[in-house]
Amino acid sequence: MITNDWHRRLILLILILPTIHTGCRKDPADEKGMVLRQALLSKPQTLDSGNMSDVYSMMVGGDIYEPLYTYHYLKRPYELIPLSADGMPEVSEDHLTYTIKIKKGILFQDDPCFRGSKGREVTVHDYIFAFKRMANIKFINVNWSGWQNKIVGLDDFHEYTRQFKDEYSVDYSKEVDGLLALDDHTIQIKMVKPYPQFISALADICLSPVAQEAVNYYKDEINSHPVGTGPYRLNKWHKGSYLIVVRNNNWRGEKYPTEGEPGDAEEGLLDDAGRELPFVDAVYWTIFKQQQPAWLSFQKGLLDSKSIPKDNFKEAITSETGLSEEMRERNIRLVKFVDPSVFWIGFNMKDKVLGNNLPLRKAISLAIDRERFIDIFFNGHHVAAHGFIAPGRDSYDPEINKCGYSRYDPEQAKLLIKEAELICGDSIAPLKLNMPGSGTFFTQYGQFLQRSFEDVGLTLKVDYMDLPTYMEQTAKGKSQLFASSASAVSPDSLDVLGMFATKNFAPGSNLFFYSNSEFDKLYEEGEVMFPSDQRNELYRKMERMVMEDYPAVFLNHRVSYVLYHDWNRNVKPHAFSFGLTKYRKIDVEKRNKYKDLLRSIR
Amino acid sequence: MPAYIIRRLLYMIPIVFGVLLLTFLLFNVVGADQAVYRLAGNNPTPEILDDIRHELGYDKPLIFSIDSQFVTHVKKAVTFNFGKALDKEPIIDKLKNGVPYSLALTVPMFFGIVVTSVSLAILAAFYRGTWFDRIILLICVAGMSFPYLSYIIFGQYFIAYKYDLFQIYFSPQRSIWSNAALPILIGIVVGIGGNVRFYRTVMLDEINSGYIRTAFAKGLSTRVVLFKHLLKNAMIPIITNTVLTLPYLCLGSLLLESFFGIPGIGGITLDAIESRDFSVISTMTFIFSILFVIFNLISDVCYAFADPRISFD
Amino acid sequence: MNEDNINSFQRSSLWHDAFRRLRRRKFAMVCFWIVAGYFALAVFVYIAESIDPTMSAINWKEQLGQGMEYQRPSLCSVKTIFGTNFLGQSTLISTLYGVKTALAVAFAASVISIMIGVPLGAAAGYFGGVVDDIVVWIYSTLSNIPWIILVMAFAVVLNDDKIMGGKLSGEPGVYLAIGLTSWVGICRLIRGEIIKRKESEYVLAAKAVGCSNSRIIFRHLLPNVFHIIIINFSLRFVSFIHMEVIISFLGLGDANKPSWGKMISAASSELTRGIWWEMTAATMAIFVLSLALNIFGDALRDCLDPKLRMER
């Protein structure tokens, strides 16, 4: 019989349903242990070291994997030191053969893919496997483009893999001449031609040792089952939401550095010198898709540190001296560091209007007030770009500001536009700029540029698009003007110079379609030169050569700001290196008192 | 009944086909090449791009061929083998991980909305024309008029941050309930307005009918008349509307999940839209549409339980 | 009197009656004037912009004060009543400009959805058979995809330059995305009404006289369901406005012009700094408009739909 208690049943159902799938899971890392809580502003794409290219993956992956080399945590200028390698490589006279020893007794983390689930010892074959895997055409790899035509025989291997059905059926036993295992702990690598950036390239996580067992065991799921040798291992990863990494008990162990740059001792960065690493037992990475909750969480002490994203810059820093009163009350600290990067408005040199119209390009450059731009968007904390090699890189030209490539002179710009109109034969048609996003920062950036263009009598139409569309359009040369930026992955400047080489035409990195035979000749030369004053001179010459042609308006170099709570110890940002968690330390007691502090402020 | 269900399931086929065709046209025509550029890395050569296109099958004919892209698309869907997302995670794994969280968010929200709004609607209909009815209606209309995003942003800022009543953001250290409490609450508040208004008109249709008068004439109490006689008769529009509410729940969870960091499928979908991961979007669309068809079927079957006059023969 | 006249007589009395009732509802009329005010504002912004985009009253780009900085709301000038945004641009003017954006999108989307939904619904209902099957198939397919995903998918696709060379990106993309996905409701409604009415006396009479099918649909059937279209229009309008806000928030709209969604998106991360005015201004603008539209739409429905009228 139907009774009137169906709604009571409904309520019961509501109570029962959810318990079916979420029995309260207990966390592996208890609150009592030392847990570092970090924010990621986007989800990591993968934790497969072989296919990592985005910053967020590397931020997490850096703690799990160990490439051969890395940068010193404290020393500046940045210095490469061995990580899993045993000492720096022996390089042959002709700079073509590298002999590298690796540390003995490095174990992979324990994982079911190994016999007995015990991590086995790492040999050089695991490094060779990483190289070969990258070359595997069936394993579509983001990093391959950078290794084409570098190592002897690797390109042949790339072609060889074409015949197989899929990634896993490729027979890796085929030898590559350039990758030789002299014994289990020594590898000899032969280059096609000198590659001066080779050692810093070996510091890239994508060349960390990979266990073939793991790849064969997990297949596609290797993305979310990293098997590494680093101080931490993945405990849980909920895609798009959070990651937990915990101490890897198989880690070989390391000590906190005993020397740094001057001032580090005063900052307390050497307090832990010589102590056994790592300090933190687990790291919780939370992925924030919206800015507001990330910011609120940091303020409430639920995150230990947070970088200030460029579009929210003004929130924390209100005065020239740095932190706002509100932040200081909460014992929040600020650390800033030069992040070698450059932002620009690029011109498509293939474009009819811009391509053969130097006065126009120059006029646009003169029309933009970089200081004002930095004032508005970064509270005056960024550095105006006079060239494209950023401060902090080894061939940065301290004299370049004297060349006046980044002058603001709207009057002269107007004159130049008259000249440009003569070349054009008509008044300048409205220009179109592609913007790689439609968020608040981008629209405001766009508005600023439109205004600057208007002031000198040009019309700019801004097309705000999503990143993938932008990338596709730019790579296909369909954009006219485009806003873009580049961050350095190593102190070497060859990568930014490469953006102007004819052989790197888009879809390569030369999105400007800038072509200059003289420059190309110098580039060929510079590619094989090892760091030296002579090379720096060459690079600077090349930089000026490009600047004279105005293929882009270079705007600013970023200075990054990181906020952290005072219980978070040993915080020193690093421009190139990942895997810094092992140095971090948390004063748990202090953190627990933060709630009281907040209450007292309120 | 089984014959009816089978007939309805067969009726699903053209619809599912339509959905697949639409998603294919929408996304494969536009989106395929973007993925190629993404996978190619920093400084690729055109040859590398072609290699990738070949490996992903983007060089095959679009529709008119045995192994055309469309056939692959359909094959993937009907075998529930959706392939990999741009981040190389199998899409099916994404679903498996996300569904429990989404359910933990939407199921309480859903029942919260239905139970509250039906009860309020019954009361409003019973006291129709009085100040109680008017205030309920006004609150509902006001509630519907307040923008959804403002609910979320103000809610997160004031309720969670300023007054510290709920969690600001998802944290794996806490139970899903403490994480989901505020989004559920916001979802319910947002959802009630329109529903109460609709259910009230449904109830008004019914409350003037003869059987209600009869029930009162029998000497039954108001509670029994409203919650037994009235409610059971209003079930059909309620069930129908409940199914219609599901897309809004889906919208709800999309933004709520993204603001509160709940790792459900709504967040995954929004992510995919932002990163233009078309294989994920089309899978989600497909899955949701299948769910819709099934829910529609369930609601039709429910009609039979709610109303003896309906038969499936 | 021929059947045409009778028809139009009945209709005019329905409308006449409805407006008489509507006028008696004071509150609904207040709401009507609010909505009318919004529309007038939108039209004003549209005209002013086409005459001179730098006109001071609508120039949201204008920077107030010295630096490009947030300014708190102050009463010293009309433009700073709601303070300014990040670049020192008046929040008030942006909000007012947002009226145009929102109404243009909602209006265009409504028109598109009616232009698609009504003829398809009428044809399906009237002709039945294969036509009906096809229309029902199309709209079942669409209605089986969650609206929000569909709208976003359309918006993404229409923003792409492979479709019409990117001409549809920005605002037209939003119109179309909402319009192309939201005609299902009205189509279904009209189809049902037409099926209900196609056997009625006046249609049979018209058929007997030898009217063509299109004449029957457009002269006899559609005018009789016109009030349903109006009711649907007024009530859907609100949801379109909210949809536009979400679409702009997600960055799928036209980023070149101020819109409420963009304002909310810009302001959401600034609340912690105590910058509440941008968020509040946009929220209130949406709230007042939707509230007025909702109340007026309800009143209109009560007055136009005789079935509900009898209930009172």
Place this chain on the structure above:
Amino acid sequence: MNENIPLLSIRNLSTHFFVEEGVVKAVEDVSFDVAEGKTLAVVGESGCGKSVTALSVMGLVPESAGRVVDGQILFRGDDLLKKTESQMRRIRGNEIAMIFQEPMTSLNPVFTIGNQIVEAVKLHQGIKGEHAWSHAVEMLRKVGIADPARRVREYPHQMSGGMRQRVMIAMALCCWPSLLIADEPTTALDVTIQAQILELLRELQKQQNMSVMMITHDLGVAAENADDVAVVYASNIVETASVAAIFEEPLHPYTQGLLRSMPRLGQKMERLESIGGSVPNPLHFPQGCKFHPRCPIGVSDQRCRTQQPQLREVAPGRCAACFHAKGYGD
């Protein structure tokens, strides 16, 4: 039983509805009695306030729209209007039961008829479980439903209109009420079924010795079933009398009109007359006697146009509200 106190006695009852356009005086200063064991027919055109009178007695006037503004409803001498809602609930369906005009909609379509009968039995009689069900079956048998044990588990839509009305009667009578209010019980039914239902009602009335207040627009129905008749026009009672008296000598012109419009056996008539004009709008009743615009006498009489005649005893046991009625006086 005390013969002097009528079972139900309505005194000066006024029930008003408040709508947007004004006040609808649906029942205005109505008084009549229903004697123990007798049947009173309340006769009038539709919309004249008969049903509202019945609902007022039941206490079922929709709260939001209208209410009893004045008068008394004495049931066994107690004023029902002074009773609380829970006291009324104990009377409703138990002591006073009601059946409605539309058997199609008056039964809840989603419950079995047994369920609906049992509900009342359980509530008022305290009979539980199987007993209640067997009582329901018994009641169904009593109202002449074949195979009641099976029918009790059926839904209303599985039955014909006449059967449904029988179910309604069974439901109303299952608690042995002392007063049954039948609101146009046969209007919606076929003529043959009408007769059966009325026959059934008469029979059951005799069996259970209850009073019936029968609301109808059909004088014929009243003639066959009622002991007394009250004629209602435009919210007022215009005439009360015993059935025999009414048919013999209708005093009010409206009653006369009603009678003339009724076909009679044995009398050969060329054609039926109808009352000219239409029922006045309850929002705007005419001044004076509400019937005067339609009344052959009143239309030209100054007094009828300005003054409203009160209901007055014009002869022993009968009252009328017309200045021109025999015995009305001045």
